[in-house]
Amino acid sequence: MTKKPNHKLPHLTGTAVPVSALKTTESCGCGEFLDLIPFAEFCASAGLKLIQLLPVNDTGTESSPYSALSAFALNPVYLRLQALPEAKNYKSQISKICKKHAEKSRFNYREVRRDKIDLLVKIFAEEADNLIQDSALNKWIKAHDWIIPYSVFMQKKRENFEASWKSWADGSTDVAKFIQSEWKKTSKKKNHYFWAWVQMRLDEQFSMAADAVRKAGLILKGDIPIMMNEDSVDVWSCPEYFKMNLRAGAPADGFNPLGQNWGFPIYDWEKLKEDDYSWWKKRLASAAKYYGAYRIDHVLGFFRIWAVPEGEHTAALGYTQPLVCFTAKELDELGFTPERIRWLSKPHVPTREIEAVNNNDYLGTHGLLHKIMDRIGEEEMWLFKKEIETDSDIMNADLPDAVKNKLCECWRNRAIIEVSKGKYTPNWTYRDSTAWKSLSFEEQKLLEELFEEKHAKMEKLWEKQAKSILGELTSSVDMIPCAEDLGVNPESVPRVMKALNILSLRVMRWSREWGEAGQPYIKPEDYPEVSVACNSVHDSSTIRGWWLNENAGEDFLKNFPAPEGADLSPKTFDRATADFVLRTIAGSKSAFCIHPIQDLLHLSPSYYDENPENERINIPGSVTEFNWTYRLPKTIAQLAKDKALISAIKEIAAAHR
Secondary structure, rough: OOHHHHHHOOOOOEEOOOHOOOOOOOOOOOOOOHHHHHHHHHHHHHOOEEOOOOOOOOOOOOOOOOOOOOOOEOOHHOHHHOOOOOOOHHHHHHHHHHHHHHOOOOOOOHHHHHHHHHHHHHHHHHHHHHHHHHHHHHHHHHHOOOOHOOOOOOOOHHOOOOOOEEEEEEEOOOOOHHHHHHHOOHHHHHHHHHHHHHHHHHHHHHHHHHHHHHOOOEEEEEEEEEOOOOHHHHHHHHHHEEHHHHEEOOOOOOOOOOOEEEEEEEEHHHHHHHOOOHHHHHHHHHOOOOOOEEOOOOHHHOEEEOOOOOOOOOOOOOEEOOOEEEHHHHHHHOOOHHHHHHHHHOOEEEHHHHHHHOOOOOHHHHHHHHHEEOOOOOOOOEEOOOOOOOOHHHHHHOOHHHHHHHHHHHOOOOOOOEEEOEEEEEEEOOOOOOHHOOOOOHHHHHHHHHHHHHHHHHHHHHHHHHHHHHHHHOOOOOEEEEEOOOOOOOOOOHHHHHHHEEEEEEEEEOOEOOOOOOEEEHHHHOOOOOEEEOOOOOOOOOOOHHHHOHHHHHHHHOOOOOOOOOOOOOOOHHHHHHHHHHHHHHOOOOOEEEEEHHHHHHOOOOHOOOOHHHHHOOOOOOOOOOOOOOOOOOOOHHHOOOOOHHHHHHHHHOOOO
């Protein structure tokens, strides 16, 4: 159940680490669930009370833990092969895989996954006849209703060389019936049971590790991503819970002028509500088997999500969901005729703009534009044909690349977006549009008053939605809810989180008075108690990288003067620097203080990588084999022998009371 708003939360210090980063002499390829057992012992000896993980669900061939292909299945890379009761005859093959990946500073996700699954297939094949009849496995299957759709989905992906379900020859319609039909096929029984067996063994090993963490006196904190990958078993088998015509993303900002299109279908919260949010509640109940606390990724998405029409490459023409539109009638009442509404909502493309990127060929440009546009009378002005619905249609047209790129730019040039017939919403960057700049000051004022009126109604709608959804979900499980609420949020976000006692996130390096001169840091002692404090996250640099590569030292020391006698330099980073930064965060009023494991290891220079960037987990905006493949510089046993490190961490933990 949800903690009562006035409940006194424990003040504790923990560490954040991906399971894959853990390293023992037993782990094969990357960290595994069972590595959490010695890691919990190490944490307990260092005075830590919480271990926070990244998501651990199956992501298929994608290394990002936030790109799950199942909301319930665990990732096979975390399975300890040599601990399987069926693997007694495969010790040499397991040893070979372990040796292959042992000396790498970072791991190759796809190789590790492939090597493990290939061997798991062989191990299962030897015992398949017995396992299919095994009462424990069959009982486990009956207790987990998600496993049949998952097993069928995984087998179909193997048959289709991992291609998306949208390209399969069968199984894209009447999915529930198809799943049952496939599951009952005798010819595929071993294939389906293979995936069920792997998941049962993962569940056993993760449960064993979670129990050990609890017995060591620590809380295990999980991470629940809000979105699901389009190519996931959940979107495939439960399409009614998703709006497949819209994709989640983020609006334009200073770093992303065209916004971010994440490609994940958005939820249909009305349909989920009709079903008492059963899918989400099952998801949280599944997580609660292992965790005592959980991180709600992108909590803003429960209030409102930035929705991008399917087919758009960018997020520039997105809009919020839920949405309160204004109508053509309301625009008419403000004095805007149908022609003026068209001017505001439809991109008007001058011939000369396209001619300029087409070798100044006037006649040739006319010929190209006629393919996807209609000329407005005798004017040198064009409108896109009705069949052009997204920028994908422009990019797929038979046109030179320079022309297509320019037309895509023109496609985004509108002041308002027609969401459905006669219903509109402002373009996020409406002030930059040609149409907006052509309006008189009085007209702009009238429209902005209309925009503000609708926005005020949406704020209330978002608050009502989030309070309903988050209230239902957080009260359905006995886990402490924490949320990622970074960035600019609606005013209702902190209000709802406070009412539901959901811990907010305070990242010290970003917790500043941005509107004030010098942008001073907010003092950690002023953070709300119902919050989690840290200075680094999986998407940021470590404190060492931040200090050395982002020129943070000078500014930090201005805001937090070093103690008298301390020799701290903004240009160098050593154990004393790490200790000072970590102690500063430890002084926060936040209930939880959770330091990434890399930041704690900075208390000992012997663990410093030559390049601080190599200590990162992820670099947002990039898709490389580097991301999500960080590993500890030493084994857990080696760290456990470092008494100076353990003592230093203990002092940091003790400083947070």
